[in-house]
Amino acid sequence: MKALLWRDLRLATRAGGGFGLALAFFLIVCTLVPFGVGPEGRTLALIAPGILWVGALLSCLLSLDRLFALDYEDGSLDLLASSPLPGEAVVAVKALAHWLTTGLPLVLAAPVFGLLLHLPGPAYATMMLSLLLGTPALSMLGAFGAAVTVGLRRGGLLLSLLVLPLYIPTLIFGAEAVRRAATGQAVTTPLVFLAGITLATLALVPFVAAGALRVNLR
Amino acid sequence: MSIWEYANPAKFMRTSGAILPFAVAGAALCAIGGVLWGFLTPNDVRQGATVKIIFLHVPAALMAINIWLMMLVTSLIWLVRRHHVSALAAKAAAPIGAVMTLIALITGAIWGQPMWGTWWEWDPRLTSFLVLFLFYLGYMALWSAVEDADSAADLTSFLCLVGSVFALLSRYAVLFWNQGLHQGASLSVASGERMSATYKYPLYVSMIGFFLLFVALVLIRTRTEIRRRRLAALLARENRA
Numbered sequence: 001m002k003a004l005l006w007r008d009l010r011l012a013t014r015a016g017g018g019f020g021l022a023l024a025f026f027l028i029v030c031t032l033v034p035f036g037v038g039p040e041g042r043t044l045a046l047i048a049p050g051i052l053w054v055g056a057l058l059s060c061l062l063s064l065d066r067l068f069a070l071d072y073e074d075g076s077l078d079l080l081a082s083s084p085l086p087g088e089a090v091v092a093v094k095a096l097a098h099w100l101t102t103g104l105p106l107v108l109a110a111p112v113f114g115l116l117l118h119l120p121g122p123a124y125a126t127m128m129l130s131l132l133l134g135t136p137a138l139s140m141l142g143a144f145g146a147a148v149t150v151g152l153r154r155g156g157l158l159l160s161l162l163v164l165p166l167y168i169p170t171l172i173f174g175a176e177a178v179r180r181a182a183t184g185q186a187v188t189t190p191l192v193f194l195a196g197i198t199l200a201t202l203a204l205v206p207f208v209a210a211g212a213l214r215v216n217l218r
Numbered sequence: 219m220s221i222w223e224y225a226n227p228a229k230f231m232r233t234s235g236a237i238l239p240f241a242v243a244g245a246a247l248c249a250i251g252g253v254l255w256g257f258l259t260p261n262d263v264r265q266g267a268t269v270k271i272i273f274l275h276v277p278a279a280l281m282a283i284n285i286w287l288m289m290l291v292t293s294l295i296w297l298v299r300r301h302h303v304s305a306l307a308a309k310a311a312a313p314i315g316a317v318m319t320l321i322a323l324i325t326g327a328i329w330g331q332p333m334w335g336t337w338w339e340w341d342p343r344l345t346s347f348l349v350l351f352l353f354y355l356g357y358m359a360l361w362s363a364v365e366d367a368d369s370a371a372d373l374t375s376f377l378c379l380v381g382s383v384f385a386l387l388s389r390y391a392v393l394f395w396n397q398g399l400h401q402g403a404s405l406s407v408a409s410g411e412r413m414s415a416t417y418k419y420p421l422y423v424s425m426i427g428f429f430l431l432f433v434a435l436v437l438i439r440t441r442t443e444i445r446r447r448r449l450a451a452l453l454a455r456e457n458r459a
Contacts, residue, residue, distance in 0.1 A: 144380060148373050152363050161359055162377060165352040166384045169391040176395060193394070197387070208376050215372040 001085065001093050008097035011070075022059035022102040023109055029055040030116045041118045048117035049127070049178035055113070056106050056131060056174075057167050060138045063102050064163065065156040067094055067146040068213070077150075081217050087210030095136075095143040095206075103135030119182065126181035126191075133194045134174040140201040140209075141166045147209040151216040170197055225301045227444050234437045241437060245430035252277075252424025259416050271329045273420055277428035279322035282350060285315035285432065289357075290382045293375035303440065305371035306447075308378070309361055310439030314432055316354035323347055342392040349388045353381045367447070 033051050037043055071077040080090050110128050119127065145163035149155035177190035224230040256273030289308045296305040326344065327337045338344070360377055364370035 144376075148360065148377060149363075151369075155363075158356075158359055158363050161352075162356045165349055165356060165388075166380065168349055169384060169387045172388075172391040172395045190394075193391075205380075208380055212373055212376050215369050215376075218369065 001089055004093050005097055008094060009100060012097065012101040022063055023105050025059040025062055026055050026106060026113060029058065030113045033117065045118040045120055048114065048119040049182055050175045051117055052110065052113060052127060052178065053171055053175040056135065057138060057171055059106065060102055060135065060142060061160055061163060063098065064142040064146050065159050067098055067143055068150040072150045078217060087213055088206040091143050091147065091206045091209040095139045099136050099139040103139055106135060107131045122184065123178050123181040126187050127178045130174045130177040130191060130194060133191060133198055134170050137170050137198040137201045138167060140205040144205050144209040147212040170194065224303050227303060230303045231441060231444060234441060238434065238437050241430055241434040245427055245434045248423050249427030249431050252420050252427045255420040256424060259420060268329055268332050271325050273424045275322055275325040275329060276421060277425045278318045278325065280425060281428050281432055282315055282318040282322050285311050285318060286350065289378055293378040296371055297375050306443040307436060307440045310443055311436050312354055312358050314435050316351060316358065319347060319351045319354060323351065345392045346389040350385055353385055
């Protein structure tokens with residue numbers, strides 16, 4: 001498992017991979033929004049929580065179709081499936097690698113993007129915490145979507161159609177937490193829900209995603 | 219008699235062929251009758267003539283949710299017992315469910331414009347129906363994207379399982395996100411009667427009508443799917459020969 005994790009991380013960081021791509025995409029989203037809604041600070045501060053979460057969601061989505069597709073094409077997914085490592089573990093490790101290369105950088109870079117969007121001061125800590133709690137769920141659900149669409153031509157577009165509706169609850173609780181923090185309300189409830197969603201996906205999604213992978217490798 | 223007998227397509231075709239005329243007749247009678255009866259009811263004191271759209275809106279909304287539930291059950295039956303007709307029934311039901319959701323959304327918008335002064339409001343019930351519609355779209359897209367029939371049935375069943383959990387979760391998450399202006403249920407066992415008999419009976423009739431309409435359509439579509447499978451099998455055999 002550790003070897004697989006290191007291999008995926010090395011592939012993502014070295015081979016001209018998706019590492020940093022999600023961050024650059026996030027940066028562009030945050031640059032485009034003021035052009036769209038006008039540069040006025042108060043308006044931006046009002047919509048910043050939502051934009052930050054939607055941006056995180058979309059940049060997470062961007063790298064999903066690479067999650068299994070490359071390994072499927074060169075046949076290493078077949079090798080992984082016939083290895084003693086259970087399929088559920090393969091899914092979990094690959095989702096973890098995806099999170100480490102897209103989710104975690106987003107969490108760390110989020111204050112910069114908050115600054116660009118005039119996010120109110122007290123919300124920064126909550127925003128980072130909500131992204132830290134929520135992005136693993138995005139990676140896990142994305143792994144499910146990627147496992148379902150791995151064998152398909154033009155799977156990328158279908159992947160977003162399947163995965164984005166699944167992201168809705170995470171988005172609601174994540175953005176709600178940041179919005180509450182920005183207006184000085186209590187943030188515990190949405191954060192607890194967010195953590196609940198993440199834990200539930202961590203516990204259940206590997207089984208469904210591994211099942212979908214087995215179907216696609218049949 | 220059990221549903222497992224109907225895993226045999228020939229048996230299913232015979233039985234469904236016998237049921238079908240009755241379902242079609244009943245659907246035509248109850249759906250058209252209920253809606254017509256509804257349109258002949260007197261205008262409501264507060265809502266005027268717009269109240270009559272509930273005879274389309276409520277049954278469609280009811281079916282939209284229950285069709286997804288039916289797809290969940292048939293998907294589970296497929297995953298557990300490899301019941302081919304069950305998987306095909308789920309496939310056949312999805313477009314009907316999507317159309318029902320769309321009818322509920324559109325009639326709701328037509329009703330909402332004079333009543334709430336807006337075509338669309340980001341209200342929990344409305345939003346969760348829009349999400350349900352997206353799930354139907356994704357489900358149908360996945361069916362049409364996968365070539366191998368058994369793989370398609372497996373993958374869409376997985377999607378249906380995960381989608382059900384998240385559709386339910388979205389339903390309650392949007393409640394958390396925004397308290398809206400859609401009224402609570404008018405017909406409810408727990409809260410007793412809140413609707414006058416003038417509207418209630420035509421509504422019941424039209425609910426039964428929509429249910430029978432769904433039964434008729436899903437039988438027709440499942441039969442079409444089975445025939446399409448047979449045709450594909452015949453063509454494959456011809457190509458081999």
